[in-house]
Amino acid sequence: MRFTLSLCRKNLIGRPARACAMLLLTAFLSFSIFGGSVAILSLRNGLEGLESRLGADVIAMPYEAKTKFDLNTALLQGNPGYFYMNRSYLDQIAGIEGVEKVSAQLYLASASASCCSYAVQIIGFEPDTDFTIQPWIRESYSGTIGEGDIVIGANISMPVSRTLTFFGMDCTVVAQLESTGTALDNAVYGNIDTIKRLIAASEERGLNLFSNINPDTVISSVLVKVYDDYDAEAVKDYINVHVRHVVATQSKNMIAGVADGLSGASRIVIALIAAIWALCLCIMMIANTLLMNERRREFAILRVAGASRCRLGGLVMAESALIDLIGSVLGVALGALIVFPFTGAIRHGIGLPYVLPAYGTVAMLVVASLLLTVLAGSLTSAIAAVRISRLDTGVILREG
Amino acid sequence: MQLVAEALRKDFFRSSGESNFFTAVHEVNFTLEEGSLVEIxxxxxxxxxxxxxxxxxxxxxxxxxVLLGNDDLYAMNDKARSRARNRSIGVxxxxxxxxxxxxxWENVVLPIELYGKRADGARIDMLLERVGIAHLANVRPSELSGGEMRRMAxxxxxxxDAPIIMADEPTGDLDDENTEIVLTLLREIAHAGRAVLLVTHEAEAAKYADAVYRMNAGVLERQ
Known part of the structure; x- marks a missing residue:
């Protein structure tokens, strides 16, 4: 075994161009499978995160929101929106048959903020009834969100326990949320009392952005949870028919466009991986066959020296495994260098929610990519190894 | 060690021609004794x-x-036959x-290290000295001349240390000086007690041999 490995090493060093060509092919295989898998999982994570963050079956907003605000656009591009309706709609919707829970939210858009160069969406929730934002907050913060406290999205660069200033009012950052890969990561969350104070602060500073609203009597949206045995679509239709000046949308329809985009992007990545693998495996098979022909005399000399057919096969397989292992490690490393530092650029480029998998999943992907590449490389050389083991040494030696 | 061929025959398949087969070697009976140099x-x-x-x-x-000592070479499986070749036949x-x-140097020690043994450095140096390429021990074969390459082989x-040496056209493309060096070396090996089989069409080789056989259309005849 020691001799085989030593001969493999010398063969690879002795023929650097040959070794590098095979190394590049295997690196390309592992790069595509690793990078592609991370991309697909990131897209899936993005969609799952988005679905879980929306949390409600139906969202009801004032009719004007239909023209003023598009959830898809808001989620993906981060255009903040604000619109208001009378609070009485909350009770009206709560009384509809099939509705299990309702909770109101109040949206503001900051003119500017100390954290960011862009307008920030501020989302106020009612702690007593909220069933969408607080479960998400609890993943990173177990305390109470008091008046003046805010929770920030993953993209807002501000350490926890520091303050952020909106309309001249300091708000304490108590937690930062996990990334969703959407514009929800650019938003700021607080309870409804904090939002009321923000509105008051804007009036005091004469910004007068929200002077026509009374936060005690208005809300921006009603989030509806429907009983499991009721049809969310029927509840949505009932609201649209019977509750005037309100438009209701099923959340799954709201993100249907995003889901279609994600599904399409995943299909493209899978097709690309399949094409790259088919092409590379064909090239590797042809390259291995050509190499074996080129090395016929070398193998014949080993036979003359006393190597068995099995030993020759072992040598070919060991060389291949060495190249495949080094190549696949290089490919995964290259994939990691592109996929991880450029997550933001990728997300921006594809315009879809994109959340990297957890470290454990990435580690499993690394191992799986290495194993698959080494296995595929070994299979292509196994065919060549079988051919080599069948070579007629006498005939090769006569060929000179 | 003695090598004996008993009614050894080889047919090759040939798709064209009058027959599907042609016989390259007709029933050959032949013995290679230790300490002798036999030319074919x-x-x-x-x-x-x-x-x-x-x-x-x-x-x-x-x-x-083919009997190698008492063992039928082709009754063995490939692994055992390869091991026997490594141990007993230098080709x-x-x-x-x-x-x-x-x-x-690494080329020369190949049959030894192939089975995990460690080559005796001093002995290999002496061997390289004897064939006149000691100064080339660390160079790559691509830097050798035809004669040096043959001496390396x-x-x-x-x-x-195989008891049987078989050389196939060892002087094939060598000049007169290198031809003499190689043939003298093979003669010395036989003198030292090994059995040497020399296959050549070099007329000069006969004077180094203990016995000369002629192969004609697959039939072996002693001269």
């Missing part, structure tokens, strides 16, 4: 190399036996026979 001469295509390959365990005969193949990723055949 003949024209190109007469079956010399085919016979040598069968005798060295590299080409399975159509019929007949000097026709033409270029170097592994180009190894140095001359001889050193490799001798390195494993």
């Amino acid at each position: 001469c003949g024209r190109s295509g007469s079956g010399k190399t085919t016979l040598l390959n069968m005798l060295s365990g590299l080409l399975t005969p159509t019929s007949g036996r 000097i193949p026709q033409g270029q026979s170097a592994l180009h990723s190894l140095t001359v 001889i050193a490799r055949a001798l390195a494993g």
